[in-house]
Amino acid sequence: MPSLRDLLAPPVCVGCSAPGADLCAACRRGLPWLREPRCRRCGLPGTCRRCPAAAQAFDAAWSPVAYAGPVPALVGALKLRRARVAAEPMVAAMARAPRWLCDAAAALVPVPTAGARARSRGFDQAMLLAAGLAGRGAGEVHACLERTGAATRQRGAGRRERLAAGRIAMEVRAGAAVPRTCVLVDDVHTTGATLDTCARALKRAGAERVAALTYARALR
Numbered sequence: 001m002p003s004l005r006d007l008l009a010p011p012v013c014v015g016c017s018a019p020g021a022d023l024c025a026a027c028r029r030g031l032p033w034l035r036e037p038r039c040r041r042c043g044l045p046g047t048c049r050r051c052p053a054a055a056q057a058f059d060a061a062w063s064p065v066a067y068a069g070p071v072p073a074l075v076g077a078l079k080l081r082r083a084r085v086a087a088e089p090m091v092a093a094m095a096r097a098p099r100w101l102c103d104a105a106a107a108l109v110p111v112p113t114a115g116a117r118a119r120s121r122g123f124d125q126a127m128l129l130a131a132g133l134a135g136r137g138a139g140e141v142h143a144c145l146e147r148t149g150a151a152t153r154q155r156g157a158g159r160r161e162r163l164a165a166g167r168i169a170m171e172v173r174a175g176a177a178v179p180r181t182c183v184l185v186d187d188v189h190t191t192g193a194t195l196d197t198c199a200r201a202l203k204r205a206g207a208e209r210v211a212a213l214t215y216a217r218a219l220r
Contacts, residue, residue, distance in 0.1 A: 014077035014086040015070035018133040023089045027070040033094075034066055036219060040100075043189060043217045046185070052220075056192050057199035058210045062101045063189055063217035064093040071216050075187050082121050084128065090187070090215045091132030101211050106139035107179035108213075111186040111198055112147050129215065139183065144176035144205075145198055168194055170201045178205040189214040 012019050038045045042053035043061035054060065065071055078086040102108075108125035130141045149169030170177055182202050184195055189212060199210040215220035 011085075013105050014081075015073045015081050022085045023074070027074070028089075032066040032068045032070045032071065034063060043212075043214075044220065053192050053196075056196040057203055058184065058192070058195050058212045059199075060101055061189060061192070061195070061212040061214070061217075062097055063214045064096050065216050067188055067190075067216040067218040075216060078125050078128075079121070079187065082123075084123065087125070087128045087132055091129055091136065094129065094133060094185075094210045094213060094215055095136045095138060097138070097213050102105045102133075102137060102138055102183045102213055104137055106183045106211075107142045108133055109142050109145060109182045109184050109198070109202065111184055111194055112143075114147055126186045129187065133185065133213075142177075142179055142182070143193065144172050144178055145170050145201060146173050168197045170197045172201055172205040176205075178202055178207050180206070180208045182210045184206050184210060184212045186212070186214045188218060190218040203209060 011022055013021055013024035013027055015023055018024045018026070031217060034045060037047060039048040039051055040060050040062075041051050042048060044052070067075075073091065073125050074086050077083040078090070108130040110124065110130040113121075113124045115187075125144060127141070130143075132138070135140050147169065148171045184198050186195065189195060192212075195212045195214075199212070202210050
């Protein structure tokens with residue numbers, strides 16, 4: 001039986017706006033799942049001869065889907081349209097992460113969103129994803145990072161601009177304990193610049209291993 005909420009505001013697909021489901025069957029069929037083999041370091045399909053993450057500070061990366069098909073619309077619904085319901089299928093896919101990357105003993109560290117953007121949305125999307133994963137037994141959330149520089153917008157920036165030294169600034173919160181093994185949680189892995197900055201901050205504070213778990217991986 002439909003709920004009162006569904007009668008007043010019938011659900012629509014966050015991927016294509018079709019009525020009837022939070023993520024319709026067509027969008028579910030169109031999800032570009034990433035298959036093995038893939039590089040454990042950068043998360044890209046295949047085996048990297050020259051891994052783009054070779055000089056980056058995180059030790060491993062994994063995403064369930066490519067940033068293609070209905071995925072950009074799903075991520076955009078969460079970040080731009082404030083559709084919290086979009087986090088549910090994202091978390092369900094991320095919960096498939098292999099045990100070598102993330103297990104119940106992992107510390108889930110959300111990549112912090114700039115404060116103004118989080119206040120504008122009403123939530124921090126990485127924290128929302130990390131909390132969802134914790135609820136599925138993927139580990140405990142340790143929100144020990146904070147942005148310390150001016151807010152920068154990665155959306156629309158080119159690779160060289162994203163990777164520019166000093167563009168993103170992250171530090172461990174004063175007094176925060178940093179677990180030895182951390183799993184960074186975010187929505188999209190593009191160049192890895194943000195993940196790299198976060199991993200460097202965690203390792204400066206004593207983390208021994210830092211992996212990255214994101215919903216989507218941008219392909220080269």
